[in-house]
Amino acid sequence: MSSALNNEKIWAVLPAAGVGSRMQADRPKQYLPIGGRFLLDHTLETMLSYPAFEHVVVVLSEQDPYWPQAHFADDPRVIRALGGSERCHSVLNGLNALDGIASNNDWVAVHDIARPCLRHSDLDILFEQLGHDGAILASPTRDTMKRGVLQPDGSVLIQQTVDRDQLWHALTPQVFRLGQLRQALEKSLVDGFEVTDEASAIEYLGGTPRLVAGRADNIKVTRPEDLALAELFINQNKATSK
Numbered sequence: 339m340s341s342a343l344n345n346e347k348i349w350a351v352l353p354a355a356g357v358g359s360r361m362q363a364d365r366p367k368q369y370l371p372i373g374g375r376f377l378l379d380h381t382l383e384t385m386l387s388y389p390a391f392e393h394v395v396v397v398l399s400e401q402d403p404y405w406p407q408a409h410f411a412d413d414p415r416v417i418r419a420l421g422g423s424e425r426c427h428s429v430l431n432g433l434n435a436l437d438g439i440a441s442n443n444d445w446v447a448v449h450d451i452a453r454p455c456l457r458h459s460d461l462d463i464l465f466e467q468l469g470h471d472g473a474i475l476a477s478p479t480r481d482t483m484k485r486g487v488l489q490p491d492g493s494v495l496i497q498q499t500v501d502r503d504q505l506w507h508a509l510t511p512q513v514f515r516l517g518q519l520r521q522a523l524e525k526s527l528v529d530g531f532e533v534t535d536e537a538s539a540i541e542y543l544g545g546t547p548r549l550v551a552g553r554a555d556n557i558k559v560t561r562p563e564d565l566a567l568a569e570l571f572i573n574q575n576k577a578t579s580k
Contacts, residue, residue: 347444348465349516350391351432354378354451355399355421367559368451369404372569377559379409380454380572386415388458390465391447395435397421397428426533430523433516442517445472448536449511452559455571456511460552464513471545472514474537475552479505506549509556512536518545 354368361367368378378396385394397419398405410416419435421428429448436446445468449456460475467473483500512535514522522539525531533539537547555571557564 347392347440348390348447348513349436349440349444350385350394350447350449350511351397351429352381352385352394352449352451353397353421353425353428353432355397355402355428356425356452357399361560361562363562365404366399366402369408370559370565372454372565372572376404376408377454377565377568378451380568381449381451381456382408382410382413382416384454384456384458385449386410386413388461390461391415392440392444393417393436395419395432396451397432397435424533426523426527426539429536430520430527433520433523436516440516442515442520444516445513446516446519447511447513448519450558453510453556454559454568455575456556457553457575460556461511463552464511464550467548467550468513469546469548471518471540471547472512472537473548473550474512474535475509475556476506476549477509477552477554477556479507508535508537509552509558510535512547514540514545514547518543 357366363370369376372380385391393415395417399421405411417435419432422431464473464475479502483502485497485500486494487497488494519536522543526533526539526542531542540547559565559568
């Protein structure tokens with residue numbers, strides 16, 4: 339665990355209110371099975387077993403019949419919050435759930451519930467490199483990048499090749515001061531700014547979070563074929579941790 343936090347408190351917020359329509363499944367993707375457990379359980383196990391976190395806030399939809407069956411549903415370290423119409427609303431609700439127990443100067447790590455392959459070593463590196471405006475895990479772009487233009491018939495044509503130097507894939511966790519992140523999200527919503535991730539809200543507020551290179555196997559389960567890959571990475575992580 340990082341010593342860079344100087345005994346400062348850090349909390350985790352996991353938005354888990356989405357439906358994951360691209361999975362084409364009969365339930366939200368966070369409740370799909372991986373190795374006999376919900377995907378969500380693997381993510382929570384990683385976060386709850388990391389000693390830096392005070393508590394973990396899980397943001398769930400109001401009509402969620404699956405959560406009571408989750409392995410950590412009754413864990414006292416888990417705080418439940420109600421999801422909103424968009425991710426930014428859910429994250430803001432998660433921050434508000436910490437009122438009375440966390441201070442604005444505490445750190446908050448927002449992590450995609452659908453990234454069950456996160457390793458503690460990535461958390462160590464992330465917390466070691468926290469800047470004034472926080473930091474996010476990211477991966478330098480390796481592939482050639484193309485900018486496309488949607489055509490009237492639904493096809494997409496290449497407009498140009500984009501220079502990939504200095505381009506990064508944003509991952510999670512993304513870590514910021516609680517008060518700064520709440521202010522950034524609230525301002526973005528009032529101004530109608532489209533928040534694509536928490537870092538974009540901090541940027542809109544004028545902040546410059548650090549990019550911290552993370553492992554490429556910290557994948558987000560988005561499509562059906564991602565489940566098998568996630569299970570492979572989870573098993574590899576368990577094998578190397580023994």
